[in-house]
Amino acid sequence: MPDLLLLSSINHATFQMKKKRNVAKQTYNFEKEIHNYCLSCGNDITHPLCPNCIAKAFEEWIKKFPEAKQIKAKLKPFMKYHNHIEAKSKPCVVCQKSVHVCPLCFTTHLHKLVKEAGLGVRPTIEFLFIFNFDFDHNGYSEELEVYGGY
Ligand SMILES: [Zn+2]
Numbered sequence: 001m002p003d004l005l006l007l008s009s010i011n012h013a014t015f016q017m018k019k020k021r022n023v024a025k026q027t028y029n030f031e032k033e034i035h036n037y038c039l040s041c042g043n044d045i046t047h048p049l050c051p052n053c054i055a056k057a058f059e060e061w062i063k064k065f066p067e068a069k070q071i072k073a074k075l076k077p078f079m080k081y082h083n084h085i086e087a088k089s090k091p092c093v094v095c096q097k098s099v100h101v102c103p104l105c106f107t108t109h110l111h112k113l114v115k116e117a118g119l120g121v122r123p124t125i126e127f128l129f130i131f132n133f134d135f136d137h138n139g140y141s142e143e144l145e146v147y148g149g150y
């Protein structure tokens with residue numbers, strides 16, 4: 001059993017690292033390693049659905065908004081970063097490619113892009129409904145509760 005305190009301090013360190021460094025420029029040199037944890041939050045990837053598959057659905061969804069182009073452009077660096085990681089990870093349940101960042105971290109990033117683009121309350125609620133991976137209700141789903149007590 002790993003020490004929980006140690007584990008949380010590692011997660012904390014990972015988070016600090018992530019904050020300090022430009023995520024898009026990070027490179028990993030552990031090609032032969034297999035990791036089952038999210039490179040962003042350090043938690044086990046329990047719902048292996050890769051950012052590419054989620055992004056496909058997301059890009060389909062934002063098509064109807066005039067800000068779609070702008071959001072897609074902002075998403076690009078992340079996708080590039082993710083798809084350049086050569087380590088092996090859990091296979092995506094849809095496309096079988098390695099999942100390096102968990103759906104919760106990725107959709108948290110998408111949520112940030114939606115907010116930054118200023119789509120407004122209705123689209124944001126819609127987003128939270130469609131792309132909700134916050135099963136433990138520790139993240140963005142709290143916002144949904146604020147909007148309407150769902
Ligand atoms: Zn994560």
Ligand SMILES: [Zn+2]
Pocket residue numbers: 049050051052053054092093094095096097
């Ligand atoms: Zn996939």
